[in-house]
Amino acid sequence: MPQHMVKYEPTFSMLEVNLAPGEVLIAEAGSMVARASNLEMDVKLNAGRNPGFFGKLKAMMIALLRKVVGGETFFVNHFHGGQGGWVWIAPALSGGVRHIPLQGQTMLFSTGAFLASAGEVDLKLRFGGLRALLAKEGAFFLEASGHGDLWVNSYGAIDEIYCNGTYVVDNGHIVGFDSSLDFKIKTPGGGAMGFFGSGEGLVCEFTGQGRILIQSRNLGALVEWLTRLMP
Amino acid sequence: MHTEVKHNPDFAAVQVQFQQPGEQIVAEAGAMVARDTAVQMETNMRGGLGSALKRKLLGGESLFQNTFTCTQPGQTVWIAPAPEGAVTQIDLQPGQEIYLQSGAYLASSAGVQLDTKWQGAKGFFSGEGLFLLRAYGQGTVWFSSYGGIHVVDIGQQYHGYVCDTSHMVAFTQGLSYHVDKVGGMKSLFLSGEGLVCRFSGQGRLWMQTRNPGALAAFLQPFRPVQRSSG
Amino acid sequence: MQVNVLYRPSQTVAQVWLQPNESIMAESGAMMGMSTNVDMQTQSGGLMKGLKRLFGGESFFRNTFMAQGGQGEVLLTTPLCGDMAVLDVGQRQWQISNSAFIASSTTVDVQTQGSGKGFFSGAGLFILGTQGQGQIVVGSFGAIEPVNVNGELIIDTGHLVCWDANLQYTVGKSSNAGWIASYLSGEGLVCHFQGQGQVYIQTRNAQEYGSTVGRMLPPVQK
Numbered sequence: 001m002p003q004h005m006v007k008y009e010p011t012f013s014m015l016e017v018n019l020a021p022g023e024v025l026i027a028e029a030g031s032m033v034a035r036a037s038n039l040e041m042d043v044k045l046n047a048g049r050n051p052g053f054f055g056k057l058k059a060m061m062i063a064l065l066r067k068v069v070g071g072e073t074f075f076v077n078h079f080h081g082g083q084g085g086w087v088w089i090a091p092a093l094s095g096g097v098r099h100i101p102l103q104g105q106t107m108l109f110s111t112g113a114f115l116a117s118a119g120e121v122d123l124k125l126r127f128g129g130l131r132a133l134l135a136k137e138g139a140f141f142l143e144a145s146g147h148g149d150l151w152v153n154s155y156g157a158i159d160e161i162y163c164n165g166t167y168v169v170d171n172g173h174i175v176g177f178d179s180s181l182d183f184k185i186k187t188p189g190g191g192a193m194g195f196f197g198s199g200e201g202l203v204c205e206f207t208g209q210g211r212i213l214i215q216s217r218n219l220g221a222l223v224e225w226l227t228r229l230m231p
Numbered sequence: 232m233h234t235e236v237k238h239n240p241d242f243a244a245v246q247v248q249f250q251q252p253g254e255q256i257v258a259e260a261g262a263m264v265a266r267d268t269a270v271q272m273e274t275n276m277r278g279g280l281g282s283a284l285k286r287k288l289l290g291g292e293s294l295f296q297n298t299f300t301c302t303q304p305g306q307t308v309w310i311a312p313a314p315e316g317a318v319t320q321i322d323l324q325p326g327q328e329i330y331l332q333s334g335a336y337l338a339s340s341a342g343v344q345l346d347t348k349w350q351g352a353k354g355f356f357s358g359e360g361l362f363l364l365r366a367y368g369q370g371t372v373w374f375s376s377y378g379g380i381h382v383v384d385i386g387q388q389y390h391g392y393v394c395d396t397s398h399m400v401a402f403t404q405g406l407s408y409h410v411d412k413v414g415g416m417k418s419l420f421l422s423g424e425g426l427v428c429r430f431s432g433q434g435r436l437w438m439q440t441r442n443p444g445a446l447a448a449f450l451q452p453f454r455p456v457q458r459s460s461g
Numbered sequence: 462m463q464v465n466v467l468y469r470p471s472q473t474v475a476q477v478w479l480q481p482n483e484s485i486m487a488e489s490g491a492m493m494g495m496s497t498n499v500d501m502q503t504q505s506g507g508l509m510k511g512l513k514r515l516f517g518g519e520s521f522f523r524n525t526f527m528a529q530g531g532q533g534e535v536l537l538t539t540p541l542c543g544d545m546a547v548l549d550v551g552q553r554q555w556q557i558s559n560s561a562f563i564a565s566s567t568t569v570d571v572q573t574q575g576s577g578k579g580f581f582s583g584a585g586l587f588i589l590g591t592q593g594q595g596q597i598v599v600g601s602f603g604a605i606e607p608v609n610v611n612g613e614l615i616i617d618t619g620h621l622v623c624w625d626a627n628l629q630y631t632v633g634k635s636s637n638a639g640w641i642a643s644y645l646s647g648e649g650l651v652c653h654f655q656g657q658g659q660v661y662i663q664t665r666n667a668q669e670y671g672s673t674v675g676r677m678l679p680p681v682q683k
Contacts, residue, residue: 381494
């Protein structure tokens with residue numbers, strides 16, 4: 001496991017990783033701040049580990065689509081070096097970075113949450129259901145499983161809620177959750193006036209037992225707030 | 232009802248834990264982050280249509296507010312504003328009132344009333360349709376800011392203060408103020424500073440450390456361009 | 462002049478305390494508040510200097526704040542959430558990204574040092590250089606971290622705040638990948654520093670933040 005440290009929590013968190021010779025860090029494209037000059041960087045498609053031809057093709061098409069339509073690009077950078085070295089990684093928005101050690105369990109994350117991973121971590125896209133297509137945040141969740149290290153970023157500060165029964169979270173505020181939870185994307189409620197007036201976007205209703213990571217800011221809400229100020 | 236403001240000053244959010252069924256909190260439309268499924272959420276126009284319209288046109292607030300009502304002890308609701316920044320909690324007693332920049336209001340407990348206070352022909356803020364809200368009653372009001380909060384107590388350390396109006400969030404009664412331009416006439420158009428508010432008297436002024444107009448100006452070149460045909 | 466930097470690292474405000482008749486020169490729009498005895502004058506520093514600043518990407522005018530008849534206070538901020546630092550100019554001179562410059566003592570001269578083309582991967586960014594003696598106030602998007610270069614260092618140019626003027630540098634693509642991969646992968650340009658000196662970096666990239674949020678805003682009619 002590479003040595004790592006997160007500095008400047010909780011707002012402008014930056015991940016510092018020290019790689020041993022031969023260790024590889026995979027990071028979201030465009031997230032590098034600085035690195036030692038002896039570390040190499042390769043650009044690759046995020047197609048998951050050992051993808052077949054169709055796996056790669058699917059990933060390429062999604063990547064191109066997202067580049068045009070907007071959203072996370074699915075290119076990643078691989079950092080490695082024969083002598084090892086340090087690299088600093090930061091996300092685009094302000095917020096926290098959380099380290100999640102994966103020991104065989106599976107977690108789902110909003111696609112904007114992935115920052116970096118190391119070890120034998122498998123990343124797959126999962127469709128969120130038809131209603132999710134309406135969500136500003138996009139229709140996919142990222143499923144992470146395996147053994148290794150995962151770093152996720154949030155827009156805002158991260159809080160952990162333990163769901164024991166059912167819980168509702170605004171879609172734009174979800175960072176990630178245990179795969180043991182069932183989830184359903186819904187309209188927010190609030191009675192007849194609610195859908196138009198409540199100002200709430202889509203929500204996700206969780207059922208079961210497991211952890212939910214929420215972030216205290218929402219990109220969609222920021223955009224709405226800004227739109228009122230724009231000429 | 233137990234409330235806590237977490238993650239000040241950057242990504243502040245209010246965590247509400249209800250203790251008795253029937254307890255309520257009112258929040259700005261769109262501010263809910265998460266809640267227990269069984270918490271009742273009702274959208275309404277606070278104070279009826281007339282009052283809501285008055286606030287919408289003059290106050291910069293949205294027409295709607297959401298009222299969250301507890302149905303079982305121990306339920307939780309999380310509330311957060313849109314911009315990056317802090318949330319300040321003020322406990323009001325009868326007879327006390329504070330003036331808030333509209334758009335800064337986040338949430339309040341059931342005993343707090345909101346009123347629009349008209350601010351002269353020139354308007355208090357440079358453009359953007361922002362005005363002052365008056366909050367009074369008995370209860371708690373939460374307001375948000377873009378950026379952190381810098382407090383200036385006028386009457387003690389400072390006899391008066393000059394504040395760029397885009398950085399002004401809230402102030403207490405007891406202060407007199409007038410809106411002015413800073414510098415000479417040349418400065419008004421060229422300085423990049425907007426209007427300022429000169430405060431005097433005795434009271435507290437809450438300023439936000441960032442200017443929403445500056446963020447909007449920064450983002451303007453990044454907006455997608457729609458080429459009109461013809 | 463004394464500058465206190467408050468609320469680091471994200472909601473930073475520079476609280477400047479001026480002696481009677483002392484002044485500070487600041488970017489237009491940077492003033493948040495001030496005591497009632499501070500006088501603000503807008504200057505262009507002569508037409509040529511003003512024009513040069515305009516093409517340098519700086520706002521055309523700067524404001525000079527002077528305390529009158531007693532000590533005065535001016536509060537300065539940055540447009541985005543972030544950090545600020547106060548640097549001594551004199552023995553060491555600095556090169557600064559124009560978006561990072563906030564204010565300087567009137568004894569420090571700050572000039573455009575050359576276009577940002579081929580240096581910054583965003584538009585409207587230029588390099589400024591200092592001359593003279595005094596202090597400068599810089600601001601960032603993100604937290605500021607000073608890094609000592611002792612030999613070599615590679616930094617994404619969008620994360621640069623300012624650097625020691627006697628460092629040498631070359632600018633290039635980040636990876637060995639071709640241009641298509643560079644474009645698709647979202648990497649910008651990196652600056653390869655060599656020598657001995659200090660570099661101040663910011664932990665966020667304003668251009669990336671701008672495009673992430675900006676593309677979701679309603680379009681502009683052209």
